[in-house]
Amino acid sequence: MSATVRAQRLDAAGRATVGECPVWRAQEGALYWVDIPARRIVRLEIESARRTEWAFDEQVACFAFDKTGRVVAGMESGMFGVTLADANEARAVKLAAPSFPATGMRFNDGRCDRQGRFWAGTMVQDMSLASAVGALYRFDEKGVLSTAVVDGLITQNGLAWSPDGRTMYLSDSHPQRRIVWAFDFDTETGTPGAQRVFADLHHYTGRPDGAAVDADGCYWTCANDAGRLLRFTPRGELDREIALPASKPSMCAFGGSDLKTLYVTTIRPSTNATDDDGHVFALTPGVQGLPEPDYAGLLPVA
Structure with missing residues (x-):
């Protein structure tokens, strides 16, 4: 079950406070991600090790590309359309916003389903409050933001879809929850149906943070606070565990x-951080991933 796989630290990527939402951009040979409190999207061109970053007026937590290279992003106050220009220049325009039920909230984890709808969830940033007012939203290809599709979340995380798109995964990484759920998913309407517990990390280790699904349909979750990657089969059985140099892995992407x-x-972490914490790592786990879907809608030029 435990696998010995060496994780390489990508020093050229720099060091983040809260690194999240890695997105592979195949046509550029580049990895993108965010540093949430730094209000930045960062890019690393893997072959050249060239690093670029774009700063924003709000924290950006999650994003996806459309087919033109523009970006839809979940930030503090809503969904934004973003143009990443050259010379570190970024422009953003607000597209939609939910009705936040509490102060101090922002979007958190997000990605596109297999049909290209962008999904993202909200949370109260002060996790010590354990406020279960977070919710999951759908931003469809017509640019319409749904009402809450799943509510009652404390720290929404772990969004992913099975290879056929018929199962949606969602986690709550708050220490009081530590659950990954699976939902039957209607691919035509973009509607999650029957919900079941897929993995209860109280039985394993860490908190289920960001995730990815591989070509075998297995679900990889970052076990935050445990310095581990955990791979679950489609039946919810743990079949692989990989140790990482950093204690708080946040999200993974093929x-x-x-x-x-x-x-x-x-x-x-704010205390007792090691030299590895906050860095981006690369490893070869012996399986293949799936291409990340583009947002299917047409984003405005910001």
Whole structure:
């Protein structure tokens, strides 16, 4: 079950406070991710090790590309359309916003389903409050933001879809929850149906943070606070565990020319941080990933 896989630290990527949302951009041979409190999207061109970053007025937590290279992003106050220009210049325009039920909230984890709808969830940033007012939203290809599709979440995380798109995964990474759920998913309407517990990390280790699904349909979750990657089969059985140099892995994504490299962002804790915490890592777990779907809608030029 435990696998010995060496994770390479990508020093050229720099060091984040809260690294999240790695996205592989195949046509650029580049990995993108965010540093949430730094209000930045970062890009690393893997072959040249050239690093670029774009700063924003709000924290950006999650994003996806459309087919033109523009970006839909979940930030503090809503969904934004973003243009990443050259010379570190970024422009953003607000597209939609939910009705936040509490102060101090923002979007958190997000990605596109297999049909290209962008999904993202909200949370109260002060996790010590354990406020179960977070919710999951759908931003469809017509640019319409749904009402809450799943509610009652404390720290929404772990969004992913099975290879056929018929199962949606969602986790709550708050210490009081530590659950990954699976939902039957209607691919035509973009509606999650029957919900079941897929993995209860109280029985394993860490908290289920960001995730990815591989070509075998297995679900990889970052076990935050445990310095581990956990791979669950579609039946919810743990079949692989990989140790990482950093204690707080936050999200993973497959990339590389053959989608056989797994990139992992990490968080730098406020106390007792090691030299590895906050860095991006790359490893080869012996399986292949799936291409990340583009947002299917047409984003405005910001």
